[in-house]
Amino acid sequence: MAKRPGIPKGTxxxxxxxxxxxxxxxxxxxxxxxxxxxxxxxxxxxxxxxTLLGKYGDEGDRLIFRILNSxxxxxxxxxxxxxxxxxxxxxxxxxxxxLRYDLTVPFARYVxxxxxxxxxxxxxxxxxxxxxxxxxxxxxFREFYQCDADVVGSDSLWQxxxxxxxxxxxxxxxxxxxxxIQINNRKVLAGIAEVIGxxxxxxxxxxxxxxxxxxxxxxVKKEMAEKGISQEAIEKVQPLFTLTGDNESRMQVLRDLLRxxxxxxxxxxxxxxxxxxxDSLPLSNAALKLNVTLARGxxxxxxxxxxxxxxxxxxxxxxxxxxxxxxxxxxxxxxxxSGVGISFGLDRIYLVLEELDLFPASVAQTTKVLFLxxxxxxxxxxxxxxxxxxxxxxxxxxxxxxxxxxxxxxYADKRNIPFVVLAGTKEMEDGVYTLKNMxxxxxxxxxxxxxxxxxxx
RNA sequence: GUGGUUGUAGCUCAGCUGGUUAGAGCGCUGGAUUGUGGUUCCAGAGGUCGCCGGUUCGAACCCGGUCUUCCACCCCA
Numbered sequence: 223m224a225k226r227p228g229i230p231k232g233t234x235x236x237x238x239x240x241x242x243x244x245x246x247x248x249x250x251x252x253x254x255x256x257x258x259x260x261x262x263x264x265x266x267x268x269x270x271x272x273t274l275l276g277k278y279g280d281e282g283d284r285l286i287f288r289i290l291n292s293x294x295x296x297x298x299x300x301x302x303x304x305x306x307x308x309x310x311x312x313x314x315x316x317x318x319x320x321l322r323y324d325l326t327v328p329f330a331r332y333v334x335x336x337x338x339x340x341x342x343x344x345x346x347x348x349x350x351x352x353x354x355x356x357x358x359x360x361x362x363f364r365e366f367y368q369c370d371a372d373v374v375g376s377d378s379l380w381q382x383x384x385x386x387x388x389x390x391x392x393x394x395x396x397x398x399x400x401x402x403i404q405i406n407n408r409k410v411l412a413g414i415a416e417v418i419g420x421x422x423x424x425x426x427x428x429x430x431x432x433x434x435x436x437x438x439x440x441x442v443k444k445e446m447a448e449k450g451i452s453q454e455a456i457e458k459v460q461p462l463f464t465l466t467g468d469n470e471s472r473m474q475v476l477r478d479l480l481r482x483x484x485x486x487x488x489x490x491x492x493x494x495x496x497x498x499x500x501d502s503l504p505l506s507n508a509a510l511k512l513n514v515t516l517a518r519g520x521x522x523x524x525x526x527x528x529x530x531x532x533x534x535x536x537x538x539x540x541x542x543x544x545x546x547x548x549x550x551x552x553x554x555x556x557x558x559x560s561g562v563g564i565s566f567g568l569d570r571i572y573l574v575l576e577e578l579d580l581f582p583a584s585v586a587q588t589t590k591v592l593f594l595x596x597x598x599x600x601x602x603x604x605x606x607x608x609x610x611x612x613x614x615x616x617x618x619x620x621x622x623x624x625x626x627x628x629x630x631x632x633y634a635d636k637r638n639i640p641f642v643v644l645a646g647t648k649e650m651e652d653g654v655y656t657l658k659n660m661x662x663x664x665x666x667x668x669x670x671x672x673x674x675x676x677x678x679x
Numbered sequence: 680g681u682g683g684u685u686g687u688a689g690c691u692c693a694g695c696u697g698g699u700u701a702g703a704g705c706g707c708u709g710g711a712u713u714g715u716g717g718u719u720c721c722a723g724a725g726g727u728c729g730c731c732g733g734u735u736c737g738a739a740c741c742c743g744g745u746c747u748u749c750c751a752c753c754c755c756a
Contacts, residue, residue: 231748324756356755357680429754543756567755571756594714631717646714
């Protein structure tokens with residue numbers, strides 16, 4: 223016997239029901255993207271390695287799926303790298319392509335390549351799978367979908383305001399209540415690092431600070447100390463650990479702390495603009511929260527940083543994230559184009575909706591009426607009605623085989639098809655169809671136009 | 680990449696300290712019911728106990744390896 227087939231770790235098959243539910247989410251996101259003026263693009267599932275490598279930090283490079291060169295790849299292999307145990311060098315010589323790791327970097331590459339055809343500010347959305355060679359975990363897969371919307375070519379903070387409203391609009395449509403959109407600004411983080419004298423340790427500092435929720439103030443201090451941040455500096459950030467109250471009072475504490483940092487103050491001005499704008503344009507569902515400990519690792523964010531958390535009580539990492547990157551296209555040779563964008567994590571949103579039982583019952587799409595098959599003559603009679611119903615937009619089908627009635631009926635039952643039509647010799651003689659309601663068991667004989675108007679309800 | 684966890688019928692899971700022929704529920708097939716499904720009753724099919732190796736008179740059970748599942752860390756959607 224053949225070995226049982228399997229699929230790679232961290233990948234999944236989707237059943238018809240799961241696909242319907244995923245499409246439900248995607249359709250809401252897509253229609254909101256378009257309502258806000260974003261245009262769709264798609265990029266290849268794999269890129270040249272050099273496009274991706276080095277854009278996500280060392281950790282990111284490790285998680286990029288590399289594609290082995292075709293043909294006799296050993297001929298070009300770097301033997302020196304192999305014998306000296308240099309995996310990176312060897313990989314570069316036998317692999318020149320890699321699977322897309324996110325949608326932002328390929329988008330930057332797209333903007334640079336198509337800069338002369340694009341009208342700036344360029345607003346694009348993209349809904350495609352990405353791949354990461356991560357170890358699977360709750361809500362973490364090796365193949366998953368991101369739904370991104372970005373704008374390039376505008377420095378305006380109104381874009382940040384728009385994205386917050388976009389998040390709110392999508393989660394409202396999904397009936398997902400209690401979502402919190404956290405906002406921070408990279409310049410504020412840089413300013414803090416500056417005033418405490420840890421400017422050169424910005425990344426280590428922010429990564430440690432980001433864990434406040436998880437490991438507490440003591441844990442953060444410990445990690446900072448381990449990363450070589452001075453005791454004196456750690457004391458100075460103390461006020462951040464106990465930051466409470468509404469957005470306004472938090473801002474005041476930060477104003478005081480960052481008084482001497484031009485960068486930090488600019489970051490606060492930006493935050494202030496966005497927070498005030500949202501105050502005047504209230505969100506319908508989500509809550510916007512200033513969170514100075516938010517530090518998402520992405521190396522390219524330079525201004526606003528966003529992260530969306532699932533409602534309290536649902537244990538799930540972030541279900542969305544984003545931010546502003548002033549110079550992303552600079553890496554590919556196009557300077558001075560600012561971008562800002564957000565991402566929705568489809569697979570995680572799915573898990574949250576499932577856990578909270580928020581998928582509408584109507585998501586499951588099935589055939590509305592199944593015609594039973596009593597033989598070729600009767601099937602032809604049924605098929606004429608099927609064609610007429612389809613022309614009216616009624617999902618209708620004929621059971622393909624002249625099987626036992628019990629089998630055909632239970633097929634309709636298992637597929638949750640609400641109506642069946644019985645059309646045998648008796649019906650043919652009278653020119654009618656027997657319509658059976660599978661839920662109530664009720665049956666009635668109808669002519670074609672009665673049948674059509676009954677099923678069109 | 681680090682640490683832990685899981686794997687027995689299509690599915691969910693029992694299976695004692697290593698001991699005859701590995702079980703249940705659901706599902707599936709057939710029948711009760713030749714133009715009526717979902718309920719009920721009867722009968723039946725279905726397993727290389729993830730895979731490879733080892734210990735033993737004897738392994739689903741113990742040991743090693745490997746793959747897979749899930750979880751935590753790192754990192755992230």
